[in-house]
Amino acid sequence: MRYHPLTDADRRQMLAVAGAASVDDFFADVPAGKLLAGDLALPRGRSEIEVERLLSRMAARNMTAGSVPFFLGAGAHRHHVPATVDHLIQRSEFLTAYTPYQPEISQGTLQVLFEFQTQVARLTGMEVANASMYDGSTATAEAVLMAHRLTRRSKAVVSGGLHPHYRGVTRTMTTMAGATVADLPPDPTGTEDILAAIDDTTSCVVVQSPSFYGHLVDLAPIADKAHACGALLIAVFTEVVALGAIEPPGAQGADIVVGEGQSLGNPLSFGGPYVGLFATREKFLRQMPGRICGETVDADGRRGFVLTLSTREQHIRRDKATSNICTNAGLCATAFSVHLTLLGGAGLERLAAVNHANAVRLAEMLIEVPGVTLLNETFFNEFTLRLPGNAAAVVEALAAKGILAGVPVSRLEPRHAQLSDLLVVAASEVNTEEDRDAFVAGLREVLG
Template sequence: MRYLPLTPDDRTAMLAAIGANTIDDLFVDVPQPARREGFVDLPRVSGELEVERALVALAAKNTAAGTVPFFCGAGAYRHHVPATVDHIIQRSEFLTSYTPYQPEIAQGTLQYLYEFQTQVANLTGMDVANASLYDGSTATAEGVLMATRVTRRNKAVFSGGVHPHYVRASETVVHAVGVETVSLPAAIDAEAAVIDAIDKDTACVVVQTPNVFGTATDVTKIAEAAKAAGALLIVVVTEAVSMGLLKSPGEMGADIVAAEGQSIGNALNYGGPYVGLFACRQALIRQMPGRLCGETVDADGERGFVLTLSTREQHIRRDKATSNICTNSGLCCLAFSIHMSLLGETGLRKLALLNHDKALATREALAAIPGVEVLTPRFFNEFAIRLPKPAAEVVDALAAHRILAGVPYSRLAPGTGMDDVLLVAATETTLDADIKILAEALTRVLAA
């Protein structure tokens, strides 16, 4: 087996050094009924060629986004990732290192985490960011829990524009802890409806911009209302590139930002691994979940970085920890950070504008189709349209023509009276020709 360096002679010599006769002597503590002789019923060892052949065959059964006109979004976006990003994250020193618990020999990881935290804080317009969480949805749940710790209140209100899967993932976790949630009905453009739901028990209101229907909202008034009521405002962002064009959550008064960072540096990967961005105001840092990297000095006075405030974390606080989180999204943060360093402010703003351009062009093409109604008033790179037929049927019909037209809202939340709503996203990777193909095919499908 190519990954196992020990030879039969090595094994014999080592057993002798240990004073054991056979390998079974080392497994004597396993109770007899649980010992398995022979191999489990699975295929035997395979060479690289065989494995590659089998997996390439599986991959070939999928329609890769880059091979077709592609308009899916709803929390995961296809962007171009510079070749440099993937090269660097595959360097041994990044790929095959552990969590930087020995800072003297992990400054590479720690410095990029510090840079990542700063980039995320600046991008979201917040004071501080952590070294990432699993993804945007789990970050949202952590944000709600953090708000309950900060306010010592026990209720969270979700706007009808928050991604339904984010709401469900958050509910699942926070209900287990005993936190009450109120989820407002799905609405294209009604983030501010959360204001009326705030009461004295409300720990936080959770709004999303751009929301799941693509609607971009100025949440300043929501922030003011939340503050006046002693509640926190959590702003969810599922398309990180949008912050290159739209006012940042921090600028609009957010207390906590929970965002999905996949769009920058990371591939679609069928939903994971992604990278949860988590940022907040300075005053709240002691209640923040996840790892934090901080600046300090070494014994010679040289600048260096360490994981800090770790008493918040499970390995020290155990049953009093702020969260049970252990792993972060290390390598995905690195991908995010490299891509962001390459873009810089100039590149990010340009990239965001390009996305907006493509979405406007797509809207224009689709709005002209008889029976199509554009629902989203203001958007970044994604918008909702109403179709005269169930959206899922239309998407399937277009998929049969190798066009991935978007995400039917019913896929996220069935039975909410929005089965005719289709979410359409465009990015810098969208070609004008793709838009034309989509518009023509959609016209035909709707006419049929």
């Protein structure tokens, strides 16, 4: 197929149809300080060998998660991924599989996604789940838009314990839809009164548990208040392994459950790709974004799989679409499903127990360091510390010693200066006693 570039006349014609004076008009909503003024500062005209060497030198500047004691979390967690997972998803029928536009010849892909949906529904305590989303943040925003459609209201009450990135994505997507987001202040102590913010104009209440700061939240009373006011409860999680230890959100009254599935089967990968999980009640099925794979029988009575529901804009009239999401995180969802299948229910519970025990042990050791305070009464494998000084500076000092100690809250909440001494710390099954000792010793030295 030959490439035919657009002419200046072509561009002028497209701009006229779109009602824009120039291409720059399409970027009017991007803050001026975020726009690139010129070309990227990259070398040009290098040979393949030179490019490989240049990129290798750039990559070598990264400190990889597996090379040092690692305690970062805040929505992206390091867990052990069995070698079997990578071996299976590298098979050509999985690696090259895409959204099944021709379901009748995509039986393997459809079956994997059907099993994935079943696992997500059982994990979350819900009745139906879709065939995955891009990530937890976009799944959260889509859940809010879904709640607006169901309730015919447009105000979302968002907990101060929701991950800041999730709040930002939700605000961006809902604002473009003409909706309102009532953000509660950051809640590092887990003491907010979200019930007081729910009223008869509320469409949905968005609550994360474990929260961004690690607190476990009792969702039942929030669900009761939301339902009494005609609103829906959207339960969010960023650490799916926690569902192996805590009561599923569905059993606590949640109407929609969304979150990040990266912890199972998917490495950190410097930020992605990840896999968003989305589940809900069966009565809300037709307003759920994405697609659903179902099980049926063919004309000869043989078991088969089909694309049961697809409400995205490529498959139906655009004005009837529930979402413009154009694919699912198929390979990441497959990795998730393989890992969870290897674990089984009992294995997931044991994995969760090890995560919690390692986090408790780490917290006990860290609060022995003078000046360090634990803000959590409850947590799973992540908690928040108050340090005697700027947490970001402490993290940088520890990184220089080869210890990745956690995520300073100020990195994700830069507008709240009062949070600059807070550090979110995560532990998992990969952390050893040697790692914990190094963290404690390094922190003692840095804090003097």
